[in-house]
Amino acid sequence: MAPSRQRKNVLLFSIIIVFTLIVARLFNIQIISKYYRINAENNALKYETLYPARGLILDRNGQILVSNKITYDIMVTPVEVAEFDTLEFCSIFGIDTSFVHSKFREYRKYRSRIGFQTLPFIKQVSGEHYNIFIEQQYKFPGFSGTPRTIRTYPINAGGNLYGYISEVDAAYIKNNPDYKQGDHAGRTGMEMAYEEQLRGEKGYNIYLRDAHNRIKERYEEGEYDKAAVAGKDVTSTIDAILQAYGEELMQNKVGSLVAIEPSTGEILTMVSSPGLETSKLAEINKYYQEIVTDPYKPMFNRAVMSPQPPGSVFKLVNGLIGLQEGVITPATAYSCHGAYTVGNLRVGCHGHPSPLDFRRSIMMSCNTYYCYVFRAILDNPKYEIIRDSFTKWKEYVESFGFGMKLNTDIPSEQAGTMPTAEWYDRLHGKNRWRSLSIISLAIGQGEIGSTPLHLANLAATIANRGWCYTPHLQKEMPDNPIDPRFKERHYTMVDTSWFECVVEGMYLAVNGGPGATGRLASVSGLEICGKTGTAQNPHGNDHSVFICFAPKDDPKIAVAAYIENAGFGSTWACPISALLVEKYLNGEISKERKWLETNMMNGYLLDRVTVSRR
Amino acid sequence: MGRSIYRKLDWTIITCYIVLVLFGWVNIYSSLYQEGAFIFDFSMEYGKQIVWIGSSVVLALLILFALPPKIYAAFAWWLYALMGVLLIAVIFIGANIKGSNSWLQIGSMRVQPAEFSKITTSLALAHLMSSKFDFSFKNRSDALKAFLVLLLPMLTIVLEKETGTALVYLGFLLMFYREGMSGWILIFGLSVIGIFIMTLVFSPYISILIVVGLVSVFVSLVTRKKWVVAVIIPIVVLLGFIPSLVSDIGSVEKPATEIVSMEIDTDDAVDELASIADSNMVSAESESPSKSAVVLRKFFSRFPAEIWLVFALAPLILGFLTKSLVKRQKVLRNAMLSMILGICLVFSVDFLFDNILKDYQKGRIEVLLGIKEDPMGDGYNVHQSMIAIGSGGFFGKGFLRGTQTRFDFVPEQTTDFIFCTIGEEWGFAGSLAVLAVFLVLLIRLINSAEKQRDRFIRIYGYCVASILLMHILINVGMTIGLMPVIGIPLPFVSYGGSSLWGFTILLFIYVRLDLERWR
The missing domain is CATH 3.40.710.10 (DD-peptidase/beta-lactamase superfamily)
Structure with missing residues (x-):
């Protein structure tokens, strides 16, 4: 074999080795390893929680005792927040700037734990406040509004029986792992006793987001979305x-x-x-403060x-x-x-x-x-x-x-x-x-x-x-x-x-x-x-x-x-x-x-x- | 003659070209796709790429049918000189784009001369090495000329801060090898890279041991003293444990000194620490009954382990070197010299790494070698790129369905990281197909070049293959974490006018020259 021919073969052989290396690497990351697939989902999928309507509580004759009405929560994703006019923000909701400052001090303190999470910022904002906020939302990057339902009571009777619902705390989540931060649960009375029936099932919309966390489109045209299932109504024996x-x-x-x-x-x-x-x-x-300090303990x-x-x-x-x-x-x-x-x-x-x-x-x-x-x-x-x-x-x-x-x-x-x-x-x-x-x-x-x-x-x-x-x-x-x-x-x-x-x-x-x-x-x-x-x-x-x-x-x-x-x-x-x-x-x-x-x-x-x- | 020109054309190469260009366009479109995207939107890169593809086809046709093939050899030096001027000019008048001065702005058009300089360098080298009848790398002046022709544009491009593109020129060494350059130069180059990596990943000590060990084994095999191998390997392995033994002796006393300093800090822990101290005293007494170990350790800690190793090796190496010089044993002499060179290189790695490379380059190399993990900083590009490719699975997510590339997680997703879109949307199968097309193209080019009777054409053919190989290796290797991040395009596939034109001209000059075979 001529030396030149031998050298050609050495080159061809080297090329094939290089390609084999590349293919082996591709095989490893595309087929064997799951790491990249999981990361891709975390990267690109954003779950928007859909809260179900909580079940109603009716009296023995069908009269509504406890029902729902819509209020709005202002949510914040701390990592996305850019500089904004704190005064203007506070004037929309009628809150004090110190509230905002203390919140953000807390976010900074726990920034590694919070990561990319979205957290509730102000809860139960009225419809008017919410509408003003929505118009000006572009000025406050990282903030968003989520409608959520709260309880309303058509007749003022039986307050001690129904109990109240409140956001679950860390201890509650520990005992009830299917709850997440931001969820509400009945903490006393019938709301607590019949929590399982009343709560319903949360749903979610899955969106694709880009590297800047902007929502781009529905994931698979909503095929994997899950609708919220409203809670069951509970009929009470109360007249x-x-x-x-x-x-x-x-x-x-x-x-x-x-x-x-x-x-x-x-x-x-x-x-x-x-x-x-x-x-x-x-x-x-x-x-809460007023109630617990009332000497008659309502x-x-x-x-x-x-x-x-x-x-x-x-x-x-x-x-x-x-x-x-x-x-x-x-x-x-x-x-x-x-x-x-x-x-x-x-x-x-x-x-x-x-x-x-x-x-x-x-x-x-x-x-x-x-x-x-x-x-x-x-x-x-x-x-x-x-x-x-x-x-x-x-x-x-x-x-x-x-x-x-x-x-x-x-x-x-x-x-x-x-x-x-x-x-x-x-x-x-x-x-x-x-x-x-x-x-x-x-x-x-x-x-x-x-x-x-x-x-x-x-x-x-x-x-x-x-x-x-x-x-x-x-x-x-x-x-x-x-x-x-x-x-x-x-x-x-x-x-x-x-x-x-x-x-x-x-x-x-x-x-x-x-x-x-x-x-x-x-x-x-x-x-x-x-x-x-x-x-x-x-x-x-x-x-x-x-x-x-x-x-x-x-x-x-x-x-x-x-x-x-x-x-x-x-x-x-x-x-x-x-x-x-x-x-x-x-x-x-x-x-x-x-x-x-x-x-x-x-x-x-x-x-x-x-x-x-x- | 007799056969029509269409039958004579190398359709394998042309088909590979067409497939790659079209598939490239599909992926550019997909990686930028948004809902309601319009294919002929010329404000988007996939729209512009249609223009580049169209003009490339015109260029290819011009080369095939309009331009006489003789001009390439005839004007090789002129073109090379002209390109040299352009390359130097852009350093001063070039537009600064993403930190490099390699772009020439003409109106709204931007051209990167470095992309075309590969062609002119190829032509110049082919011309240089074919015009002189007895050109040989054994002839020093010939070799010097060839290296000079190669190094001039390379250095200019480094000055343009396009180090990545300059690295591609190393591909010409493969062509040099084919044309008679000693294979030792390639082995030497690879060894330098190997020592560099070993020293960074392990330690200078281990690196020196491996260098000395490998050279010794090589010498003993060449000189047919195979029994030496059986001695060298255990010695090298044993020596490998010495630094850890030395540090073990040192560790006996170390905690005690720490405790003294901690006692001052906290009062509460005194009792606990006292008990630890007691236990340490016991162990210290039992393990080092004499003070000699401590003295020994103090003595050895004066210099790092690798220095002691050199002290130990120096008489041996110098002894063998003297012996080889006296007895004129060429193999032994070269081996000892390369050992010395290797050891010097090991000691210069830290210096080179810290002083020659820029911070971002150091970061990229550290990430590649797994020395540091930094998915949000230096490692971001590669991390995201590997996530995109890795999430493709076997068959991929499907056309327009990639989430990672489309949503900007992967940077430069139409140019340097276009392979991510392929990997994500077409999966392992698609990536393999693209690589297969490239492999067919490369093998075809080499086989075809080998058939040429004209040395100019053969050398040019090898140039084309070498350049393509370097681009594929660096670009694809980078996206899957086999290579440091070096921003060069994937031939024919990546978006970009300069690069597509450049590769089209490069390839079709060869296709045209190949026709000369039939004359």
Whole structure:
């Protein structure tokens, strides 16, 4: 081979080596490595989040309680912000320049973490501000506006039930990884309980952007875009008219008013007064400081969060336990001479005929009678020591739901308080206590604390003659079933047969004529059965308590009213409950009882409350 | 004769040319495509490229049918001289575009003489090397003349700050090799690059070891003393570990001194540090029972490891050099000289790198060698370019569907980085196809040149092939991170009037000269 020919081949060989190197490299970066493909997507795809409309909350009749309206968020992408006229920007939104400066100081501080992200700058800007901004947007590179929906409440009622939504924080995201910064979630009330149904599904539009982060066009003509799915509407069991009426009755009073439909456990009305105005709920951030510093704690849902001694209405429970334990019969009568006295101990009573049988003891709410009953239960020879009889009694009481969470769909629900044998052991010494040591429990005083919802549940249980459904706020709809736990009957440990005579006693308490404690609740034709209570309270005036249901033989509504520091049960809680029942069953208040309605609505009891109590 | 000129034309070359030019235009269009783009929008580069393609076709036809082929040899020197004047002129009167002074502005037209100087240099070299009957690289004056003709335009272009284009002229060395230049010059050149890279990537110490090792192995193989290889390799490997051993001895005492300085800073950590210090004391005692190790370390740390290595090697190399001179052993002498040269080069790398190269050039080389990663700075171009090509996958994203090139992530996407669009939109398959066309063109050119009876035409043919090869290697290599970023176009494919005209003329002069074979 001639040397020149050999050299030609060396050259050809070198060329082929060079090409092979290039092809190998191409093969590596185009076929083997995924790194470049992922980077290309990060480079060029910009996801625009589409927020879904949050589901509505309706009342049991389809009336809208919570719906949406549009406001605008001003967003900022810090890396894109060029110099702009801060003063002009601030004047558009009526904000202070220091706000802008502090925001940008923060962005600089966290610039590496923020990167190319877009963050909310000013939230919930009104439509007018937004329109001015859009016209001038070109002057503020890096800023943009995003419409988003906020909550609006057509009627000002039920503020404590719905709860509020707010932007999720870092802790929330940590526990709920499918939320991202800027998302909103229900944080209390029904918004929280039904977050899954209400939230809907976020969607996104994918855009292609260039190296300067300018949006160029839809990615694949929107083929991979995802539309937002609106949240599901949730129908609540609340009766909007009744709720509003209840709030009207409870205005200027501290306490709760709860109404349940006994046959379903649906909560018709739940008033906690003073409550949260729905207009403040929508912009919770703005009013947050005002709300939390309000001495009456409007955010505090007393109906489920405030355990108080139940007072005389608890006699019904003790009576039922006595009947079930066989220590009394409906015919058992005890005499009362104004007090129950043993040695130094004296439980006072009020003037009433004596002796009283079981039914009339309820009608007239005799303290003495229930001291006897309670002691008979605890000193029952069936049990060797009081510890056992007390524990049995406690089991009975707990079967009515007292001292525990009812497991409703109200997130803030509290269990109330319930003493235990151990607790008394610690207080008095082991087995050094007797029935007399805890005699206050006979009349619903002492160590027991129940929420108004417990009492309403008791009313519903008695109305049903011995069972109840767990109270709940979501109404079952054909397309939106409720949790199965709300369709489970809960029976008490007392036989259903014993309830009839309690009902009769409650009927007498309202309609029994002279001596009946709840006479103000009597409405002709409604057959209201009720029981008053006056809960003593070491901190101030007695609390006014009343539970009732109606009509007697086909109960449609069970009500509990607990009005703090209002005095006798018969003067405030009783008429207010009865008015609510009448409103619900008749739709309006009869002429003869209008005066009562006016009195109740005008009653101003706030000054009776020592606000520093809590 | 007899056959019509159309049958005689080298249609393989012409077809490759047409395919590349058209595919280039398609990709220029695609990389600038926006919705509602109009093909004949002459304000856009794809519109202008139509004009360049049209005028190139006219140029090609002129060369093929109008101009007599004899003029190339006849005017080679004139053209070369004229181009020299132009190249120098643009340094002073040229428009400064993107930091280079290589553009000549005539009205709204801009011409880059450097693109055409490749043609005139090719012609001049071909003429020089063919006109003298006994031209040989063994003849010093002949070789000197050839290198002079090559270096003059190259240096002028470096002065125009178009270093990249100047590098292309190194391609002529391939032609020189074909025409009889010693292959050692190529090997020497590659070795210089190799030493440069090794020194930057590893260390001068390792670099010296490899140089000495390789030369020794080479000598022992040539002198048929194969047993020496078995001795050299273990010695080199052993020596490779010495610096790390030396630094290990040093590391025993080091933490203790750090602790002393830290104790002053923080009071809280004193207890913790004290315990660390204790443990260090224990280990120090157990590992270096005598003070001799510390003394040794102090002694060795006076000079860096590579200096000690040179101290050790110097007597050996000088000894062998003296022996080779006395006994007139040419191989040994050259080997020892190249060792000395190699070692000198290793020590000058840092100096060259820091003082001769500009910052951006240093940055590009550091990124290429993986010494630093800087995807937002010096590495941005290559990083984005590789993302674009890499995201193409096997079949690519499809025509007009590339996101990286179209949306400006890749810089210069119609000129220097046009291969990104090909890689992204046509994938591995498309890239391979383009490379295949280039390969066919190159092989065809070399085979065709080899057939020429006329030395002028053969040399010119090799010039064309060498220039194209350098452009492809540098341009494509740059887009896939095999080469530092050097801004030169991809022949026939990249946008640009000067470059398309230049390559068209370069190629079609050869196609025309090739016809002379049939006479």
